[in-house]
Amino acid sequence: MPGRPISIALAGNPNSGKTTIFNNLTGTRQKVGNWPGVTVEKKEGKIRYQGVELLITDLPGTYSLTPFSIEEIVARNFILDEHPDVVVDIIDSSNLERSLYLATQLRELDCKVLFVLNMTDLARNRGIKIDTEKLSELLDVSVVATVGNKNQGMDQLLETAVRLAESNTDVAQKRRVRYSKDIEAAIVELQRHLEAQCADTLPYNPRWTAIKLLEDDNVVKERTAAGVGERGADIFEQVDRLRERLMDRYAEEPEIVMTDERYGFIAGIIKEIQILSTRRRVDVSRNIDLVLTNRFVGFPIFLFFIWAMFQLTFTLGDYPMQWIEAGVGMVSALLDTLLPQGIFKNLLVDGIVAGVGSVIVFLPNIVLLFFFIALFEDTGYMSRCAFLMDKIMHLIGLHGKSFIPMLMGFGCNVPAIMAARTLESEKDRLLTILITPFMSCAARLPVYIVLAGTFFGAKAGTVIFSIYLLGIALSILTGRLFRSTLLRGADAPFVMELPPYRVPMFKSLMIHMWDRSKMFLKKMGGVILIGSVVVWTLSAFPRDIDYSIDYEQKRQQIAADYDRRMAEAQGTGSEALKEEKESSLGQLERRQRFERAEKSYMGKIGKAIGPIFSPLGIDWRSSVALITGFFAKEIVVSTLGVLYAVGDENESEALQQALQDSDMTPLSAYAMMAFVLLYVPCIATVTTIRHETGSSGWMLFSVAYSTALAWTVAFAIYQGGRLFGLG
Amino acid sequence: MNLSQLREGQRATILRVGGNGALRRRLLEMGLLKGTDLYVEKYAPLKDPMELIVKGYHVSLRVQEASQISVEPIE
Numbered sequence: 001m002p003g004r005p006i007s008i009a010l011a012g013n014p015n016s017g018k019t020t021i022f023n024n025l026t027g028t029r030q031k032v033g034n035w036p037g038v039t040v041e042k043k044e045g046k047i048r049y050q051g052v053e054l055l056i057t058d059l060p061g062t063y064s065l066t067p068f069s070i071e072e073i074v075a076r077n078f079i080l081d082e083h084p085d086v087v088v089d090i091i092d093s094s095n096l097e098r099s100l101y102l103a104t105q106l107r108e109l110d111c112k113v114l115f116v117l118n119m120t121d122l123a124r125n126r127g128i129k130i131d132t133e134k135l136s137e138l139l140d141v142s143v144v145a146t147v148g149n150k151n152q153g154m155d156q157l158l159e160t161a162v163r164l165a166e167s168n169t170d171v172a173q174k175r176r177v178r179y180s181k182d183i184e185a186a187i188v189e190l191q192r193h194l195e196a197q198c199a200d201t202l203p204y205n206p207r208w209t210a211i212k213l214l215e216d217d218n219v220v221k222e223r224t225a226a227g228v229g230e231r232g233a234d235i236f237e238q239v240d241r242l243r244e245r246l247m248d249r250y251a252e253e254p255e256i257v258m259t260d261e262r263y264g265f266i267a268g269i270i271k272e273i274q275i276l277s278t279r280r281r282v283d284v285s286r287n288i289d290l291v292l293t294n295r296f297v298g299f300p301i302f303l304f305f306i307w308a309m310f311q312l313t314f315t316l317g318d319y320p321m322q323w324i325e326a327g328v329g330m331v332s333a334l335l336d337t338l339l340p341q342g343i344f345k346n347l348l349v350d351g352i353v354a355g356v357g358s359v360i361v362f363l364p365n366i367v368l369l370f371f372f373i374a375l376f377e378d379t380g381y382m383s384r385c386a387f388l389m390d391k392i393m394h395l396i397g398l399h400g401k402s403f404i405p406m407l408m409g410f411g412c413n414v415p416a417i418m419a420a421r422t423l424e425s426e427k428d429r430l431l432t433i434l435i436t437p438f439m440s441c442a443a444r445l446p447v448y449i450v451l452a453g454t455f456f457g458a459k460a461g462t463v464i465f466s467i468y469l470l471g472i473a474l475s476i477l478t479g480r481l482f483r484s485t486l487l488r489g490a491d492a493p494f495v496m497e498l499p500p501y502r503v504p505m506f507k508s509l510m511i512h513m514w515d516r517s518k519m520f521l522k523k524m525g526g527v528i529l530i531g532s533v534v535v536w537t538l539s540a541f542p543r544d545i546d547y548s549i550d551y552e553q554k555r556q557q558i559a560a561d562y563d564r565r566m567a568e569a570q571g572t573g574s575e576a577l578k579e580e581k582e583s584s585l586g587q588l589e590r591r592q593r594f595e596r597a598e599k600s601y602m603g604k605i606g607k608a609i610g611p612i613f614s615p616l617g618i619d620w621r622s623s624v625a626l627i628t629g630f631f632a633k634e635i636v637v638s639t640l641g642v643l644y645a646v647g648d649e650n651e652s653e654a655l656q657q658a659l660q661d662s663d664m665t666p667l668s669a670y671a672m673m674a675f676v677l678l679y680v681p682c683i684a685t686v687t688t689i690r691h692e693t694g695s696s697g698w699m700l701f702s703v704a705y706s707t708a709l710a711w712t713v714a715f716a717i718y719q720g721g722r723l724f725g726l727g
Numbered sequence: 728m729n730l731s732q733l734r735e736g737q738r739a740t741i742l743r744v745g746g747n748g749a750l751r752r753r754l755l756e757m758g759l760l761k762g763t764d765l766y767v768e769k770y771a772p773l774k775d776p777m778e779l780i781v782k783g784y785h786v787s788l789r790v791q792e793a794s795q796i797s798v799e800p801i802e
Contacts, residue, residue: 066756095783098758256751259752293772390789493749499785
């Protein structure tokens with residue numbers, strides 16, 4: 001087939017080692033995206049194998065192909081609609097019985113299937129031997145044995161898959177699952193009916209359609225109805241009749257009986273192909289778990305790991321952060337000397353380099369956080385976190401697994417929201433994404449430090465802690481509110497596999513980490529760039545400001561004045577005079593900057609929106625600072641610095657002094673901190689929300705909700721406080 | 728007797744899996760079928776969820792979900 005690559009789809013249970021095999025096969029040539037319309041991750045990789053081009057798609061890990069979860073629907077639709085040339089089912093050999101459930105379902109579909117018995121080493125260690133030839137014979141499929149994490153059997157897998165794709169033989173129909181007499185009779189009856197009535201317009205093969213209709217499969221019902229048109233009524237009538245007959249016979253819904261029978265069929269296969277040796281080794285994984293989820297030490301160990309994660313992220317991340325900061329500083333210094341004075345230079349140095357630089361310094365932290373998340377996931381500890389935390393998270397209406405993303409939110413909201421991908425249910429994922437921004441990220445801390453440091457002195461630590469608690473409390477309330485309104489409905493079943501602990505593969509960890517970091521760089525790079533240009537433009541224009549005094553003339557006057565005095569003094573005390581000159585020039589400079597900030601577009605905007613913020617006790621300067629905070633929260637501090645026209649040296653002290661001298665009170669400072677905590681997350685986070693929910697609607701909702709909440713809370717704090725005579 | 732009443736370390740055979748559509752289907756698909764033997768490995772430190780060994784693998788479910796499964800303890 002020249003031109004079109006061979007399409008290979010990887011299917012399999014979660015924890016079957018599917019991703020490891022995908023990584024082995026495609027290496028770094030993979031593309032991560034989303035399946036259209038849903039937030040399920042889609043991974044693809046194009047490779048060449050012996051001159052043949054292969055397109056490998058990693059389907060979501062599922063236990064079954066019934067359309068209950070989005071993952072299952074995505075996986076099944078891909079097979080049914082995209083017709084991959086071969087579907088490779090990755091089977092966990094140490095968990096054969098359950099893995100074969102999906103395998104038998106794939107076998108019922110009209111596609112070429114290759115079974116891969118993965119983790120054969122683990123199975124052998126557990127005393128399980130599998131007769132692969134017998135399995136191949138019994139189900140009439142090709143079977144390959146592999147050890148994914150040792151990169152064994154990959155060649156054979158590809159070779160067999162390519163051979164299968166290129167063979168012209170039809171999919172073998174004979175050796176598929178056989179059901180008991182009554183069910184078979186119903187299937188055959190419906191199948192005949194379908195063939196007679198509408199074989200040409202049926203979207204899928206008749207036997208499979210018959211089985212799915214009997215199982216009351218909604219997706220197949222809809223598609224069949226659309227395909228067969230008016231003859232549908234007649235068909236569905238027969239389906240109902242047959243279902244009732246079976247219900248009478250088994251006192252149970254047909255889909256339940258059929259699930260049962262598939263397992264029965266599997267039990268028969270297992271008996272033939274699996275040889276259990278009596279020699280059983282010590283189950284290391286189970287022993288590890290007895291400690292890690294122990295009643296007494298389970299939580300302390302868990303807390304220690306989390307603490308270590310943050311500690312390492314921020315201590316190890318500090319060095320590369322300094323390098324990046326130094327690098328950004330060098331670039332801007334270099335541009336400063338190389339470029340001619342002018343507006344273009346200002347844009348480049350003060351706008352783009354400063355703006356992008358302020359976000360890119362977070363890259364090391366983000367990369368490290370992702371590394372730890374990958375480590376948690378690949379070792380199998382992530383499901384234990386969910387196991388430990390589920391009771392608590394369930395109170396908010398969330399799954400135990402939501403804990404990790406929310407916790408990461410204290411570091412940075414961007415990776416936190418991306419980490420919500422580990423959640424299987426879409427509702428849980430959405431809810432987690434919506435409340436994660438209330439976890440106060442590290443970038444908001446500098447703002448608190450300045451405000452609390454200025455107005456609360458020795459109590460600053462407690463005040464900041466209370467802001468963090470406020471965020472947690474509001475996330476809980478929001479969670480409960482949304483669970484009972486917007487994202488209503490029964491919780492997804494918690495039923496979760498606890499896979500054995502595994503030694504993670506370095507390569508997998510790296511690929512995981514790099515994928516996510518790349519996404520951060522790509523998605524954020526563009527937006528941040530535009531954002532910085534916008535902020536710079538607003539604060540740099542209009543160019544010709546109508547100043548109240550002629551600063552240039554005044555500057556020359558001061559300089560001349562001091563020069564004259566220095567000349568008069570003839571050396572004695574000239575140092576002191578020089579310093580005095582510098583300081584009064586600096587003061588003048590500050591006054592000019594202050595005025596220019598006030599008269600720039602930014603200042604005008606601040607004054608225009610001032611009335612919105614004044615009930616919160618926030619003046620126009622802080623309003624502007626809050627707006628610029630949309631690009632990155634820590635910018636709030638630097639904008640305040642600019643607006644209060646603080647010089648470059650001892651910036652934070654000078655800013656604190658300036659704030660003290662302003663109209664701000666401890667109460668309004670606290671209201672502003674609450675506002676910073678809650679209002680629209682930074683642009684990088686907002687873009688991530690858009691990307692991860694796959695919808696601008698949810699993004700806008702999140703922005704509107706958080707900002708409205710921020711205003712309400714800040715209003716309540718400020719006005720409530722005033723009622724009680726504070727501030 | 729239902730599954731959530733079992734103590735740590737007890738064995739039992741599943742008699743019936745109840746519950747709503749999605750939960751029931753999921754349980755059955757993961758191999759918690761009538762007649763299947765299970766072993767209660769442990770309860771989480773906060774007593775919920777619980778961990779079972781079924782068909783040679785470990786699975787956890789919430790106590791509330793487990794209460795939908797009736798079992799017969801094996802002495």
